[in-house]
Amino acid sequence: MTLMKSLMGAAASLALTAGAALAEPALIFDLGGKFDKSFNEAAHNGASRWAEETGGSYREIELQSEAQREQALRRFAEAGANPVITMGFAMADPLSTVAADYPDTKFVAVDVTWLDANNIRQIGFAEHEGSYLVGMMAAMASKSDTVGFIGGMDIPLIRHFACGYAQGAKAVNPDINIVANMTGTTPAAWNDPVKGSELTKAQISQGADVIYAAAGGTGVGVLQTAADEGILSIGVDSNQNHLHPGKVLTSMLKRVDVAVYEAMKAGTDLETGVFTMGLAEEGVGYALDDNNAPLVSSDMQSAVDDARSKIISGDINVASYYENDSCPALSF
């Protein structure tokens, strides 16, 4: 047993030293998958940009089940990948145990900000600020004074999105009616476009004519049905305006690609700690391109840009669901 242990230990340390020489970054995608046209795809885009610019290579894995989280982390750390970049809030628990076992490896956690470890770069996004802006646009584009929100899995992060959106919509029109639904309470809620479609139809029958989808793969169904039924939708995370040109009002951008790109660029010299990317850091924003230019009037754009600079300067304070555990503009 002891011999076995020391043999395995030797093998592990060999693997570590061999890997350390390579030190290529590793990227762990969350369950939504690399091409979810949203959150994970943004990470993929950032990593590809880094690989193209530097000619470097990186390792990656798309998680298929909850059980793989810790396994994937340990495998990359054992193989000497550095930094190891993880996507999504669900990596917080495995990271908190694994990071301590590999003090020389640096980890990056996107959407995690509450861990206590000195080798993790924790990146949070001020999604409520970005959502506030698209909420304003939704309220200005709505003719029925009813706007909708469809979330994926019912977790604090998605409520955080909804809360910012509701505040933005109310800032434009205090009497606006906001219909908010969550797709489900299990990870399957990220990949149920059929339910997304039905939710969209249900919200349309309640009068909604602009619907914001923060629901991963489920959002594909929301955007599709909104386009079919002739109402506007708002995409999330990546720029989704091109999915249905002229039918997607805008997309709330969460620059996960920038976060991943910068982490890979910094490599092993990565600065650890907790970072928040808000409007000021261009970590969140709204998308404007040829596909949605006809939908965004100049009034709308100037109002939103004005609000943006006021949020950055602190004149407008967007309440965060995380800090209050409740939302002043929307009850769940």
Next chain:
Amino acid sequence: MDFLTLIQVLDSTVRLATPLLLACLAGLYSERAGIFDIGLEGKMLMAAFFSAAVAAVTGNVWLGLLAGIGSSMLLAGLHGVASITFRGNQLISGVAINFLAAGMTVLIAQDWFQQGGRTPSLIGGGRFVPIELPFAIGPADAAAAGVPLTQMLKEAGWVSQIYSELISGHSILVYLTFLFVPLTAWILFGTRFGLRLRAVGENPAAVDTAGVSVVGLRFAAVAICGVLCGIAGSYLATALQAGFVKDMSAGRGFIALAALIFAKWRPWHALGACLLFGLFQALELRPDVLEAAFGMKIQAQFLGALPYVMTVVILAGFVGKAIPPKAGGEPYVKER
């Protein structure tokens, strides 16, 4: 809650119940013939992928439907070979089919389209479009009048509301599905084939003694199951949605199994069970309606869990015992 809201919820019920009903009838044929099939989910998923893929490539949704049915029948054939010819465990074969479909669809999709396990979005002739029945108020009328469709329906009479919202405006597969219910009832209880099919699930030895092929009948049942699951999957991907997304069947095959037990393996009851479960799913999407109806906030998740709870209650024998076909799950071994 006004009358139109009720109609809208029922309309949503019909859409959500259709894939359940198809899968439930598919399971009905298979299990009545003595082949347990928990691979309904996998067959639906496979059909969803191939129907969307072929429809995307050819631009013809009918070819997509054919491909969906074909792929589902292939999996059904696999289940048949494993559990009829080789007398394997039917549950294990079903589980294997579910896993096979979940993995293969994404793998093939990635290799074929390079869009991360999706198919491209279907446009034009690649989708089943809603059929507007004559005299129904549809989106075209609303556009012509320049008012939102909901507004126009609100002003119409209740007969028109039921006709325009609930009966009209579904894809052809929905109407077909509802025709399958009387058809299935007639086949099972009105034809010689149906009698033999039911007999083979209760007492295959007796069927064999009468000189009828047990293996042939069971394969026929499994094939019908494949066809119906194929239509169910195609409906998900090409009528409700415009393309395939990984795992898009989202457990509907399992809810259909629950509905099958709830209906005690009878076609008309299957219709009722699927509509009931569809209604739960539709109500889950309308918390505002629930709140108005009951005067308090009801957790939507509770409705999502209800089909399973009700099935357990039925299985436990509290409300009318559900007795499966007697020879279900047992491979038939000819006596020598």
